[in-house]
Amino acid sequence: MLDLELIRRDTEKVKNALLKKMKDVDFTELIKLDDERRKLIHEVEALKNKKNEASKEISNIKSKKGKVDDSIFQNIKELSSRINEIEASLEPIKDKMDKFLEALPNIPDEDVLPGGKENNKVVHVYGEKPKFDFNPKDHVELANIHDLIDYKRGTKLSGNGFWIYKGYGAILEWALLNYFIEEHIKDGYEFILPPHILNYECGRAAGQFPKFKDEVFKVGHNEEEDNMQFILPTAETALVNLHRDEILREAELPKKYFAYTPCYRVEAGSYRASERGMIRGHQFNKIEMFQYTKPEDSDKALEELIEKAERLVKGLGLHYRLSKLAAGDCSASMAKTYDIEVWIPSMNEYKEVSSASNARDYQARRGKIRFRREEDNKVEYVNTLNASGLATSRLLPAILEQMQDKNGNIIVPEVLRKWVGKDKI
Template structure:
């Protein structure tokens, strides 16, 4: 959520920043609502001061043994009624302001380019595209031939966009997760296994609700926001809520977490013909990194998360690139995002396997996540950052295709061999 005071003080600056991300920005109504809010608050404060003054006068009269006339009590009652009426008028104004602010995306950082995917910039490329002296197979053919994935039975059990890991396929998937967990634990991140079913406020704090409320799998009968529950689309939605409503100590920051969960995505819209197999699905596994930091430390934290995700990719020996996203390709909650994209030979394109982002204080404002400065005792909002470390559903196709040999076997990345127990599948 954006800072209302910032919008009032630097209206044009905020508008121009948001126009990099969305097509239309008009703060007229918001300013009108806030002017009305301020007017009502001033009137309430005047009446409260008047009430306090009369209350003190009554106390003084009583303490001196005097009698308080009926007019004083009548005046007190009238003032109290006026305060109650104004506070009743104030509530819907506050709700209108909240609704307006909730709908606004985060401001992109100044160095983020405007526009969509066409303005994404490749920052660096790791390794070379694999070259084959034979006709390579695609990941679907390899997975079926080696009995790693059962697509047909996955569809039979759950519908399109689902699959079943089998035998060495399941071992390879679990080895990837073990590899990620081992590396993050070594780096001092705390391992979290959160609930998969979350409440509405979790989605709101993450910045996914209310706009994307209908793009998650809902659970149970709750139709209103207070009772709604949904299956998490990413562990970020849980991790960003760990300290919701809390005031942390400055010496507690940064807080560094990682979590393993399946991710459940509605993925509305039709699938491209090339997005076969595991490239796009309704359920996939992911290890998510997350940090809570002081504002001045979040840029360094973003670099740390990027480097960690890249280190995992390099350990697997995969060819990939790092791209900095343009404003419209960043999610609504994020000020800056970098994607790690792995090369899928059969598709002749790169596909995202990690998205690393800085939300600045946008999510913290929505979830009232703050910290107290030790020296000044001032309370400020934390910054929140997240990064996939990593998602597996596109890593598996990349490993199968990039690591295949002429016999149709798969060379197991060295870092995974201790969990699979073999160097070739």
């Protein structure tokens, strides 16, 4: 959620920044509502002062054993009635303002380009695209040859967009997760296994609701915000809510977490013909890194998350690139995002396996996540950051395709061999 005071103070600056992400934005109605709210609050405070003065007058009269005129009591009654009336009228105004603010995306950082994917910029490339002196197979064919993934029965059990890991496919998948977990623990991140079913407030604080509430799998049929539950689309949705409505001590920051969960996505719309196999699906495994930091430390934290995600892909020996996203390609909650994109030879394109993002104080405002400065006891909003570390459903196709030999064998990345138990499949 954006800072209302910032919108009022720098209206045009905020508007121009948001136009990097949005087609149009107009704060006229919001400011009009806020002006009305402020006027009513001022009136309420004035009436409360009058009521207090009348109450003091009654106390003074009684202290002198005098008789209180009925008109004073009547005045207090009328003042109380008017105060209640105004306070009741403030609720729908605040509700309208909150809905307006909740619908706004985060302000992109100044160095983030406007527009969509067409303005994404490649920062650097790691390694070279693999070259084959034979006709390479795609990951679907390789998975079928080695009986690693059962697409047919996955569809039979759950429909399109689902698959079953089996044999060494399951072992490879679990080896990837073990590799990530081991590395994050080495780096001092705390391991979290959160619930997979979350309440509406989790989605709202993360910035995914209300706009994207139809893009998650809901539990039951209750659409009411107070009672709605859904299956998490990413562990970020859980991790950002760990300290919701809390005031942390400055000494506790930064807080560094990582979590393993499957991710459940509705993935509305049709799949491209090239997005076969595991490239897009309704359920996939992911390790998510998350940090809570002081505002002045979040830029450095983002660099750390990017470096960690890249180090994991490098460790697998995969060719990839790092891209800085344009504002329109960043998610609504994020001020800046970098994607780590792995090369899929059969598709002749790069596919994202990690997004490292800085939300600044956007999610913290929505979730009321704050910290207290030791120096002056001032309470401020934290900054929140996240990065996949990593998602596996595109890594496995990349490993199968980039690591294949002319005989159709799969060379197991060295960092995974202690869990897989062999050098090649």
